[in-house]
Amino acid sequence: MSLLPILEFPDPRLRTIAEPVTEFNDELRQLVKDMFETMYDAPGIGLAATQVNVHQRIITIDTSEEKDNPLVVINPQIEVLAEETERMQEGCLSVPGFYEDVVRPNKIRLTAQNELGEEYVLEADDLLAVCIQHEIDHLEGKLFVDYLSPLKRSRIRSKLDKLHRQKV
Numbered sequence: 001m002s003l004l005p006i007l008e009f010p011d012p013r014l015r016t017i018a019e020p021v022t023e024f025n026d027e028l029r030q031l032v033k034d035m036f037e038t039m040y041d042a043p044g045i046g047l048a049a050t051q052v053n054v055h056q057r058i059i060t061i062d063t064s065e066e067k068d069n070p071l072v073v074i075n076p077q078i079e080v081l082a083e084e085t086e087r088m089q090e091g092c093l094s095v096p097g098f099y100e101d102v103v104r105p106n107k108i109r110l111t112a113q114n115e116l117g118e119e120y121v122l123e124a125d126d127l128l129a130v131c132i133q134h135e136i137d138h139l140e141g142k143l144f145v146d147y148l149s150p151l152k153r154s155r156i157r158s159k160l161d162k163l164h165r166q167k168v
């Protein structure tokens, strides 16, 4: 098991579009384990492979209080089930320290595969629905800051740029 380094905004690698997973092998299962370890350590409720610089359609999620309900989401597809939207304060392990409101559909149906390649269907609402959409955005090279005003986004970018310069 190992903790994986997380890419941070505005790293251009976060803009990569992820490829579908075609081989459900031990290497994939090890990556999924490492992603859970990295996510729980952060701590976070969702992590997309894009964030650890692996450009395949793989997501780990656990929105439970007890951190005992891991969800593996591979090759996801979603369908919006309701007109209602949810305004929720979102954060992101790739945008550390910043939280802003984002509006998204609040009821979805997810079709995805687990780490064995088995397909499942799940209906989600509220936090889980928002988290799934946030993570699928990562696979498309999209970040929650893209939903904010250009001014807010550029303020976040300069603050993180400054922090990154101090680290080097």
Ligand code: QAP
Residues within 6 Å of the ligand: 042, 043, 044, 045, 046, 047, 088, 089, 090, 091, 092, 093, 095, 096, 097, 098, 127, 130, 131, 134
């Ligand atoms: C996405 O985000 C999400 O800034 C998952 O310093 C978040 O796990 C979906 C985190 C909220 C819906 C609502 C963020 C950890 C974790 C930070 C996360 C930080 C440390 C974010």
Ligand code: CO
Residues within 6 Å of the ligand: 091, 092, 093, 094, 134, 135, 138
């Ligand atoms: Co994120």
